[in-house]
Amino acid sequence: NAGVTQTPKFQVLKTGQSMTLQCAQDMNHEYMSWYRQDPGMGLRLIHYSVGAGITDQGEVPNGYNVSRSTTEDFPLRLLSAAPSQTSVYFCASSYSANQGQPQHFGDGTRLSIL
Amino acid sequence: GESVGLHLPTLSVQEGDNSIINCAYSNSASDYFIWYKQESGKGPQFIIDIRSNMDKRQGQRVTVLLNKTVKHLSLQIAATQPGDSAVYFCAENAGGTSYGKLTFGQGTILTVHP
Numbered sequence: 092n093a094g095v096t097q098t099p100k101f102q103v104l105k106t107g108q109s110m111t112l113q114c115a116q117d118m119n120h121e122y123m124s125w126y127r128q129d130p131g132m133g134l135r136l137i138h139y140s141v142g143a144g145i146t147d148q149g150e151v152p153n154g155y156n157v158s159r160s161t162t163e164d165f166p167l168r169l170l171s172a173a174p175s176q177t178s179v180y181f182c183a184s185s186y187s188a189n190q191g192q193p194q195h196f197g198d199g200t201r202l203s204i205l
Numbered sequence: 206g207e208s209v210g211l212h213l214p215t216l217s218v219q220e221g222d223n224s225i226i227n228c229a230y231s232n233s234a235s236d237y238f239i240w241y242k243q244e245s246g247k248g249p250q251f252i253i254d255i256r257s258n259m260d261k262r263q264g265q266r267v268t269v270l271l272n273k274t275v276k277h278l279s280l281q282i283a284a285t286q287p288g289d290s291a292v293y294f295c296a297e298n299a300g301g302t303s304y305g306k307l308t309f310g311q312g313t314i315l316t317v318h319p
Contacts, residue, residue, distance in 0.1 A: 095248075124306075131213050133294055133309030134249070149306060181248050191237045191256055191298075194307065196248035 093117055097182050097197035104172045104204050112167040112200050114182030120195075122188040123165040127151065127178040128199075134181060140165055141188035172204045213292075215314040224282040226313045228295035233276065235297035239307065240269060240280045243292045252280070252293075282315075290317045 098113045116123065121142045126134035126149075136149030140159040154176060156168040165184075169176060180200045185192040218224050230238070236257035241249035255262045255269045255278075262269050268281040278295050292314050296307040 126309075131311065133296075133311045134307075135309070136306055139306060183248075191254070193239055193251045193254050195251065196241075198246070198248045 095182055095184055095195055095197035097200050099200060100198070101201045104202065106172060106174060106204060108172050109168065109170055110172065112180055114165045114167065114197060115163050116184040117163065118184065118195070119162060120184035120186050121162070122185045122192065123159065124149070124183050124194065125157065125165070125167045126181045126183065128181060129178050137167065174204045176202065177204045178202060213311050213314060215316065217316045217318065218285050220285065220287060220317055220319050222285050224285045224289070224315060226280045226293050226315065228278040228310050230276050230278060230295070230297050232297060232299050232308070235299050237298040238271060238278050239296045241294045241296065243294060243312070249294060285317050287317045287319055290315055
């Protein structure tokens with residue numbers, strides 16, 4: 092049981108490039124989410140999904156797309172990378188979208204946009 | 206202590222002391238709260254949670270206190286150890302249609318000296 096697995100761990104991009112950050116969980120969790128963490132700040136919600144085929148925007152969705160074709164996977168796509176998207180990205184999952192469910196996090200993808 | 210929206214505070218203690226990390230939240234509709242520990246290079250790790258119908262909850266060496274009147278949350282760590290050194294985040298769920306969306310505080314850096 093690996094929990095939440097994120098790949099890659101590190102990535103450097105040039106402005107304008109696109110890429111997909113991968114997130115997979117093996118806990119059969121319904122709810123998955125993406126956060127970004129910037130220096131000196133807490134995590135901010137980008138997008139989330141309450142189940143396969145359902146996604147919605149969080150606090151800071153601009154510049155990012157997501158899809159949820161399976162329960163296990165929730166990739167995050169940067170369509171045209173900008174320096175402002177330099178950050179550490181965390182994926183999380185929880186058993187359901189109901190309240191009172193602790194979310195479990197992966198170890199992050201550290202992304203630098205030049 | 207920390208507050209959702211303020212700068213990152215620090216707390217320095219001696220090994221064996223008790224630590225208290227504070228968090229002020231702003232949304233009176235929040236009804237679920239979580240404390241996370243984040244070590245360098247890792248994702249947030251769930252410590253303990255509490256629902257708004259409770260004032261106190263205890264875990265192993267940790268206690269969370271919730272004061273809804275003043276919208277204040279605290280994490281108490283007993284007999285603090287060097288391995289407890291990390292950044293600690295509180296997070297709140299606003300309930301209603303917010304599903305699993307969490308709003309994070311900006312964190313408190315805990316340093317434990319041997």
